[in-house]
Amino acid sequence: MSDTDTTNKQNTDAPVSEEHLQEVNEEIYKRNVELAHLYKELARLNKELEDANEKLKGLDKLKTEFLSLATHQVRGPLTAIKGYASMVIDGDFGEVSEKAKEAVNRIFESSNNLALIIEDFLNVSKIESGGMKYEMGPFSVAEIARDMSKDLSITAAKRGLKVNFESDSDLDCMVNGDKEKIRQVVLNFIDNSIKYTKEGTISVSVRKVGDKVQFKVSDTGMGMTPEIMATLFQKFARGDGARMNTTGSGLGLYVAKEIIEAHKGHVSVTSEGPGKGSTFGFELDVIK
Amino acid sequence: MPTILIQMSVRIIKEQELIIGPVAWEEAGKVPGLKILDEKKGDIAFEGDPKVILDKLIAQYARLFGRASNEVCKEAVKDLLASVPKEQLPENLK
Numbered sequence: 301m302s303d304t305d306t307t308n309k310q311n312t313d314a315p316v317s318e319e320h321l322q323e324v325n326e327e328i329y330k331r332n333v334e335l336a337h338l339y340k341e342l343a344r345l346n347k348e349l350e351d352a353n354e355k356l357k358g359l360d361k362l363k364t365e366f367l368s369l370a371t372h373q374v375r376g377p378l379t380a381i382k383g384y385a386s387m388v389i390d391g392d393f394g395e396v397s398e399k400a401k402e403a404v405n406r407i408f409e410s411s412n413n414l415a416l417i418i419e420d421f422l423n424v425s426k427i428e429s430g431g432m433k434y435e436m437g438p439f440s441v442a443e444i445a446r447d448m449s450k451d452l453s454i455t456a457a458k459r460g461l462k463v464n465f466e467s468d469s470d471l472d473c474m475v476n477g478d479k480e481k482i483r484q485v486v487l488n489f490i491d492n493s494i495k496y497t498k499e500g501t502i503s504v505s506v507r508k509v510g511d512k513v514q515f516k517v518s519d520t521g522m523g524m525t526p527e528i529m530a531t532l533f534q535k536f537a538r539g540d541g542a543r544m545n546t547t548g549s550g551l552g553l554y555v556a557k558e559i560i561e562a563h564k565g566h567v568s569v570t571s572e573g574p575g576k577g578s579t580f581g582f583e584l585d586v587i588k
Numbered sequence: 589m590p591t592i593l594i595q596m597s598v599r600i601i602k603e604q605e606l607i608i609g610p611v612a613w614e615e616a617g618k619v620p621g622l623k624i625l626d627e628k629k630g631d632i633a634f635e636g637d638p639k640v641i642l643d644k645l646i647a648q649y650a651r652l653f654g655r656a657s658n659e660v661c662k663e664a665v666k667d668l669l670a671s672v673p674k675e676q677l678p679e680n681l682k
Binding site for chain 1: 606607608652654656660
């Protein structure tokens, strides 16, 4: 054995003094005391968080129930307003003057807008309570988009706008999903573009890209900043809607996103910037 | 009065248990006159002068872990101290 080995062996063999052991023991104890205090504080904070969470869950449930009840109650009278307004316009109660017809038309359009807002609120309450049902089946996104573009081109023309539509074949654009819910999304996207465009063209396209169907609506409208884009699909986001004095619940895009994501797809929005138009879209898996 | 001193002892053992683990009960079991009836329920009994036994319990921990341990014991029972006349409190809790 070398001298170094001997020295090392002596050092590790040297008895540790009782005093040193006691010191180490007390030091470890003090650290443990600190740890115990931290643990107690953590437990207290956790309990506070749990209590706050339970309270929040309760409030959220109450809010969803209230929303559902309120919107159901409003739906009935609204249907009556729309129905009677429509009958007056159609002359069911006799001849009406052009001025009266125009006035009743405004009542009809406003109640229609209100009905759409109510529908958004109802959809949100269904989504949040997990009660949104989807009736799945095969359909063509191109077919829906073509129909919607045609229907909305009348509204667009009144604002001096044109709606162009192009697509791949219907067969190429078949997806499996809830046709009515997807129609709602397509309507929402095209209607939004019309609402936020003062002049120019709305371009609607449906294409097969790889194993996805890609739906896009591009407009020459007000465009938006990256900050607005980041929040657009959140609840009550209206982009610059307030400034443009447009009507809307701010829930349409949130509902659209939830519907598309429930179909395992995703939504998108791009814009070059304010005044440079926007493109909204979604992608769904093609039926294989 | 014995009851409150037993209550204090249980509090002290449990507080020490948070810091040093189950060895807190082992050490408590070494204190003369302190009988552990049910560790899980925190049930103990005294055989002898409660003031002396409690004092020895506190000293047992202090022997191993020093003055810091005394502070822990005092902290564990601080809300009960007012309900015990000073002359009946062990020295280590004054």
